[in-house]
Amino acid sequence: MRQDTQSDLNLEPPSIEPLSDNMTAGQWLVHIRQSKGLTAQDIASRTNRALAQIIALEAEDYSRVGEGVLLRAIVRHYAKVVGADQDEAIRHLPLKYQAAQPTLPDAITTEHPTRGTPLKSPWIGRIWLILLALVVFGLLGYWMFVSRFLQTNEVAQKVTEPNQVQVVSQPAAPTTNTETAPPATAPATEPPMVDSDTAALNAPTVAPNAAINSGDTLTLKFKADSWVEIKDAEGKVLLSGSQIANTEQSVSGKTPLKVKIGGASQVDVTWKGAPYDLTPLIKGDVVRINELN
Numbered sequence: 001m002r003q004d005t006q007s008d009l010n011l012e013p014p015s016i017e018p019l020s021d022n023m024t025a026g027q028w029l030v031h032i033r034q035s036k037g038l039t040a041q042d043i044a045s046r047t048n049r050a051l052a053q054i055i056a057l058e059a060e061d062y063s064r065v066g067e068g069v070l071l072r073a074i075v076r077h078y079a080k081v082v083g084a085d086q087d088e089a090i091r092h093l094p095l096k097y098q099a100a101q102p103t104l105p106d107a108i109t110t111e112h113p114t115r116g117t118p119l120k121s122p123w124i125g126r127i128w129l130i131l132l133a134l135v136v137f138g139l140l141g142y143w144m145f146v147s148r149f150l151q152t153n154e155v156a157q158k159v160t161e162p163n164q165v166q167v168v169s170q171p172a173a174p175t176t177n178t179e180t181a182p183p184a185t186a187p188a189t190e191p192p193m194v195d196s197d198t199a200a201l202n203a204p205t206v207a208p209n210a211a212i213n214s215g216d217t218l219t220l221k222f223k224a225d226s227w228v229e230i231k232d233a234e235g236k237v238l239l240s241g242s243q244i245a246n247t248e249q250s251v252s253g254k255t256p257l258k259v260k261i262g263g264a265s266q267v268d269v270t271w272k273g274a275p276y277d278l279t280p281l282i283k284g285d286v287v288r289i290n291e292l293n
Contacts, residue, residue: 023092025094026057026059030058032082032083036082040054043081043082049074054078071093072093072098075089075090216253216255217252217270217271217272217273218250218257218259218292219270219271220243220248220269221247222244222245222249223245223267223268226245226267227261227263228241228243229260230258230259231253232257233254233255238251238253255292256292257292258291259288260286260289261278262286264282264286264287265278271292
């Protein structure tokens with residue numbers, strides 16, 4: 001009985017060799033484990049690994065343990081359980097297992113950010129927004145410039161149009177005066193030669209015309225240079241052309257009158273003896289009245 005006990009005690013070596021840098025990973029780990037009085041089963045239980053993996057690791061049969069990250073993880077866990085330096089345990093592995101080998105996916109991931117960074121940079125989006133804003137503002141400014149230019153041309157045409165009409169229609173004004181003058185002077189120059197019957201017949205014809213002219217008079221006072229075009233119901237031009245500031249014009253004719261006034265904000269109008277407000281009719285400083293009764 002004592003011999004069996006003695007044989008069991010002799011299973012472990014009586015002394016443990018000191019650690020050496022020339023030891024392989026399996027030798028180094030076994031040496032540390034034995035110095036702690038642990039078995040391979042103890043290591044397997046504490047690392048939650050199969051006993052076959054631990055035995056293969058100590059025998060340096062790495063194909064049964066795993067390669068790369070898995071092998072290094074098991075070695076580090078083994079060293080942690082036995083209280084050894086984990087980095088030192090890794091250094092005892094063959095060189096090809098000590099560090100991760102570069103793979104194709106790693107190379108791709110390192111290159112892609114370099115090529116793709118300009119596309120994902122937030123500055124690219126901001127630059128595009130700034131360029132888009134500049135284009136929009138440029139188009140808006142161009143549109144405003146063209147609109148203002150067209151409005152200026154339209155006003156210039158409206159000012160020059162009445163001036164051209166004035167050359168044709170201006171002689172008509174004296175004709176109107178000459179036609180209305182004889183009725184006023186005839187009774188004054190020849191009262192003795194007209195008998196009472198003739199005077200009675202002529203009086204009704206002159207009186208209504210005088211009443212129409214006096215009642216339907218349109219008076220315009222110009223506070224600044226303006227232009228006008230006034231026609232009677234028959235299309236006859238009563239007044240047309242540019243008008244000088246601080247002047248006054250009066251016309252009368254068959255109603256309804258057709259009136260156009262440029263620079264209307266600087267013109268005061270009196271119609272049938274009463275002020276006529278142009279303010280609601282002003283559009284672009286021009287007033288158009290198609291029927292003035």
